[in-house]
Amino acid sequence: MTGKRMHLETAVIHKGYDSAGHQDSLVTPLYQTSTYSFANAEQGEDRFAGRCEGNIYSRLGNPTVRVLEERMTEIEGGEGALAFGSGMAAVSAILIYLTKAGDHVLCSRGIYGCTYGLLGIMEEKYGITHDLVSMTTEQEVERAIRPETVCIYVETPINPTMELVDLEAVMAVARRRNLRVVVDNTFCSPYLQNPLRMGADFVLHSATKYLNGHGDVVGGILVGRDSEEMQHIRMTVQKDVGGIMSPFDAWLLLRGLKTLHVRMDRHVANAKTVLSFLEQQAMVEKIYYPYDDGHPQVRIAKQQMRQGGGLISFEISGGKKEAQAFLNALSLIKIAVSLGDAETLIQHPATMTHAVVPEEKRKAMGISDSLVRLSVGLEHPDDLIEDLTKAFEQVKPKLQEI
Numbered sequence: 001m002t003g004k005r006m007h008l009e010t011a012v013i014h015k016g017y018d019s020a021g022h023q024d025s026l027v028t029p030l031y032q033t034s035t036y037s038f039a040n041a042e043q044g045e046d047r048f049a050g051r052c053e054g055n056i057y058s059r060l061g062n063p064t065v066r067v068l069e070e071r072m073t074e075i076e077g078g079e080g081a082l083a084f085g086s087g088m089a090a091v092s093a094i095l096i097y098l099t100k101a102g103d104h105v106l107c108s109r110g111i112y113g114c115t116y117g118l119l120g121i122m123e124e125k126y127g128i129t130h131d132l133v134s135m136t137t138e139q140e141v142e143r144a145i146r147p148e149t150v151c152i153y154v155e156t157p158i159n160p161t162m163e164l165v166d167l168e169a170v171m172a173v174a175r176r177r178n179l180r181v182v183v184d185n186t187f188c189s190p191y192l193q194n195p196l197r198m199g200a201d202f203v204l205h206s207a208t209k210y211l212n213g214h215g216d217v218v219g220g221i222l223v224g225r226d227s228e229e230m231q232h233i234r235m236t237v238q239k240d241v242g243g244i245m246s247p248f249d250a251w252l253l254l255r256g257l258k259t260l261h262v263r264m265d266r267h268v269a270n271a272k273t274v275l276s277f278l279e280q281q282a283m284v285e286k287i288y289y290p291y292d293d294g295h296p297q298v299r300i301a302k303q304q305m306r307q308g309g310g311l312i313s314f315e316i317s318g319g320k321k322e323a324q325a326f327l328n329a330l331s332l333i334k335i336a337v338s339l340g341d342a343e344t345l346i347q348h349p350a351t352m353t354h355a356v357v358p359e360e361k362r363k364a365m366g367i368s369d370s371l372v373r374l375s376v377g378l379e380h381p382d383d384l385i386e387d388l389t390k391a392f393e394q395v396k397p398k399l400q401e402i
């Protein structure tokens, strides 16, 4: 990896854009165009042949999207990035790129539901198998490697139980066994965790979440440590499968990304305040937060994450009925999946994000019917606590009836 990097706080505002070539526009212009006109036939020929730089067609690259890609490259500490139309388009692109029929993908014990769904399709259609294993020690990772394993695909912290994957252990095994490592860094954002700097080959994000932060874009980003390889992926899997990001979504993302560091600090500060409140609640049975002293892998969390993040999961007394009653009793806090928005969001994994997981598997993953996941937003924490207090009070009598 090359040279000195801009600080994240500066890169999210300036990297990859110079107003000089853009009518002095302070803000990156929105190039809402599908194609580009060539000065003459020969220039068109040269661009297609790769002999000269320049735009061809927006599925192959767009100036607005490119600025976002350069910013993401810088803040993740990579050498190239590609923007996609959704987080899942980024996930599918990298898995299609890294695997062929008969290969094996080793995954962390929990992965995003649709990633799990995609791996199921790949297994059924192409015989590409996978295993989901706990990765809290090097031995656990090592033991699960098979002769056909080509890559290790992890998420950390794992949704919604906040179990940690020991990234250093994963990298050590991958280096020994010559395996590629992909990390879904959506839950942390580049402000809290940089797996490429720890040795991962690829980092991806659902840009829908913290990167955008405003709940108005669905998008994905893939960052890699080798610029030629990223260009190759751009001109093969991304171009031919086609899950690109629209210029307008890139433009909105550039706006959202400018405040990533400011937002993340507040998400974390608010999460800490809410965490302290939840710890005092008689109706809260268990709390899952990476930086919580009671977390079984708090040591790993502090080693690889700069702060604990903005997500808290917790179990409330009772079961599904009580959990649903609790959600229904909230008013400021919205019932919604997704995360990383300004609005505080709450969801019930057993019936929402993880409803497709068979009950037995869900239980084995630690997802009980009374578990709820809170994405702490940017509101005043006192207002959040007031809303939560009211909801606990409303659910309490129901519990006493049992």
Ligand SMILES: *Cc1c(COP(=O)(O)O)cnc(C)c1O
Pocket (backbone or CB within 6 Å): 086, 087, 088, 089, 112, 155, 159, 184, 186, 187, 205, 206, 207, 208, 209, 218, 219, 220
């Ligand atoms: C939301 C999410 C995805 C999928 O991203 P989309 O933008 O919804 O396609 C992947 N991984 C994680 C961890 C997510 O939270």
